[in-house]
Amino acid sequence: MQVKPTHLLSGVVRHFLVIESDTQSAMRIFSDGNTGVVFNYGDPLFYQNETHSAPAPLPASFLYGQLDTYRNVWVEGKIRLLIAVLFPFGATALFKIPAPELRNQIVGCVDCFGTNVEWISDQIAASPAIHDKIRLAEHFLLTHLQNPGQNNALVTNAIDIIHSQNGLISVAQLTRLTGAAERQLQRKFEEQIGISPKRYAGITRMQYALRMLRKRSSCLSLAGIACEVGFFDQAHLIREMKNLSGLTPGQYLSPQNVLAANLIRLVH
Template sequence: MQILPSPALAQIVKHFLIIENDHTAHVQHRMFSDGNTGMVFNYGDPLIHLESHNELSAILPFGFIYGQLDIFQNIISAGKIGMLIVVFHPFGLSSLLKISAIELKNQILNLETFYSLEIETLLDQIFQSSDIFSKIQIVENFLTRKLTMSNQADNLAFNTIKLIHHHNGNLSVNQLTSILQISERKLQRTFEEHIGLPPKRYSGVIRIQYFLKLLRKSPRSFQTKLVYDAGFFDQAHLIREMKNISGITPSQYISQTNLLAANFLQIPEK
């Protein structure tokens, strides 16, 4: 379930995402990039993050953030899933935290790192709240207190993201610099500072997400026109890009009956 933020937060928050499910223990999930960053409040059972090709694992804190993901992540749920996720615009989290986006790339960090004096009380309030709208209001109040005038989006970053999404990720870096009338170096620096992924990589993520959106609407059309509608040269090109971003193929994606979010799904354990 997606819920839009209040107008005061719309400059940095895209939407709130609610993920709930009753699972038996020890179910593995795959999370991969959708081009956004997030702040997660877990009010369900513990989540375990598998690191370094599943050789290491760590219990995730009940409040954490994640930056732009250049590599997919594997997460195990220990039972009931209950997550309230603040899905930020691509530049939203770095703007809120006043940190260069490149420093957050592929990072999953405890919220205590940034809000050590408040996070325990905030998590208690979310746990004790009886309904999801009350939980969202608690988080909105928290984020509103953290907003300042300096949290405004960088104009170039905002305009470039808008342009990339308008074309569903199908503009080259040369086309972007030509339309925006800037140098490639300036574009790269802007993305490092405010987005966290290079513009070419970010565009690739958006192109894949656009394809998956089409696929969810028309799953039987995968073998034909959807590949080309999304801007891929052929099926092999699509599969290669999809596996690079998510670690799975389009067929594996659409075969999953438990799609909790567009970029968060249950996968079989190896």
């Protein structure tokens, strides 16, 4: 379920996403170009980090930056997640954390803001109604929102252009449309988003392909989707999808697998 944020947060929060499931499972998260803050009001989550083979516990509330690769997450019980899906520059705008420092990182809110954030997590878990949970999350985010209008206009404009073209745009075309030099555009993206404009456009294009897959009708083949989103052929689409998510189109579309556009239940 998606819920729009209060207008006071509309410049940094795309939407709130509520995910609830009673099925014990492993999940896979991969990049959709956004950052986010997660409040877990269900059973504990674990994930596979880079340095340990054993699953590491995730905090009750955490923020995540841009992902270069997919991550697996486990829960041994009920899934109960409230996610504030931020714009690509949202984490930097809200929390004043440089985007490069958040790249491929999962950071506990307590580590950033102290133990007072535990009160919000406890209140979200205790509130029976979804709208009350969202109100509490909004209050937490608003307390950290400072000067939202200071987001770089160049990056915001470039992101809008990339989405209007579903990622089917080159950096050269982007520089012509924004009037910026390629080096300037690259530097601003790295500073505020944590990845290059080329990488962001590629993620946007793949998310467009995934939307087409979810809505695929009998008259549109996988090869047709590949052509529509600018891949040379079906094999290139499958390869790029596996690079991003580690999944084939068939695995992605398995019944009951899709919890969110970039969060998939893994079925062994």
